[in-house]
Amino acid sequence: MRHGACVGNHEWWSLGERCGERDWAKRTRPLSVAFSHVLLKIRNVSRSIIILFIAVCALAIYLYSHHNWRPLPPGTTIDRIVVEKTARRLSIFRDGKEIKTYRVALGRNPIGSKQEEGDMKTPEGIYKIDGRNAQSSFHLALHISYPSDNDSARAVKRGVSAGFDIMIHGIRNGLGWIGAFHRWKDWTVGCIALTDEEIEELWRVTPDGTKIEIRP
Numbered sequence: 001m002r003h004g005a006c007v008g009n010h011e012w013w014s015l016g017e018r019c020g021e022r023d024w025a026k027r028t029r030p031l032s033v034a035f036s037h038v039l040l041k042i043r044n045v046s047r048s049i050i051i052l053f054i055a056v057c058a059l060a061i062y063l064y065s066h067h068n069w070r071p072l073p074p075g076t077t078i079d080r081i082v083v084e085k086t087a088r089r090l091s092i093f094r095d096g097k098e099i100k101t102y103r104v105a106l107g108r109n110p111i112g113s114k115q116e117e118g119d120m121k122t123p124e125g126i127y128k129i130d131g132r133n134a135q136s137s138f139h140l141a142l143h144i145s146y147p148s149d150n151d152s153a154r155a156v157k158r159g160v161s162a163g164f165d166i167m168i169h170g171i172r173n174g175l176g177w178i179g180a181f182h183r184w185k186d187w188t189v190g191c192i193a194l195t196d197e198e199i200e201e202l203w204r205v206t207p208d209g210t211k212i213e214i215r216p
Contacts, residue, residue: 068197072100076205081129081168081212083192085110085122088183090168090192092205102198105183107190113216114146114190116155117163122190122214123151129168129210132203139170139196140203144212167191168212170199 080093083104091101106122107114113124123146131143147155147162155162169191171182176196187193192214194202 068195068201070100072201072205077207078205079207079210081206081210083122083212083214085124085214085216090194090202092202102194102202103180103183105188105193106186107188108186110186114151114163114166116158116160118189119163120189122188122192123147123166124214124216125151126211126213129206129208129212131208133167136167136169136173138167138172138191138193139176140199141167141169141191142199142203142206143167144192144214163190168194168199168202170194170196 076094076099078092078094078099082091082093083089084091085106088104088106089101090104091098093099107120109120110122112121114121123144125146125148127145127148129142130145133141133143144166146166147164151162169188170176171178171193175182179195179197182193182195
């Protein structure tokens with residue numbers, strides 16, 4: 001009997017424990033549901049913040065790559081261009097006053113003046129804009145009057161061709177989305193490269209015959 005009493009007491013306690021567990025589960029279930037909702041909201045907010053951050057970064061990259069800072073007003077014309085190769089800078093002037101500068105990319109072999117066809121160098125000297133090509137393989141192209149008589153004479157003495165078709169141009173057609181990132185390295189065959197937005201502006205303000213000086 002004592003043994004049976006012990007068993008009965010044990011069953012009674014077990015039943016009480018199970019009832020207590022069920023009561024505890026009932027009481028804690030709303031807390032669990034509320035906590036799950038809070039976690040879900042935190043995840044949604046975090047996702048929204050990440051998406052917003054990505055959008056802001058994408059906008060900043062686009063503005064850096066494609067925005068033409070300080071656009072020149074309609075009717076502006078220039079009478080001189082100066083390219084400083086070491087600084088990778090193209091400056092435009094009117095009546096001796098500098099009105100804007102652009103960053104540029106040069107020929108893939110940028111040190112020194114162009115000596116011959118295929119050397120990938122950008123010329124150095126004083127030339128003029130003597131033509132333009134709206135159907136270029138690159139987005140718009142202003143033709144530079146290289147080679148000069150001196151350039152040609154030097155090449156003849158060396159028994160080589162001086163080269164030709166040196167331009168100020170935009171990015172290769174179809175790759176304009178690169179924008180300002182094209183300037184991360186010198187990539188042309190000897191020409192001077194701007195973004196598409198910049199060459200459109202330079203094309204607009206530069207009359208044929210404009211003097212261009214290309215410095216080391």
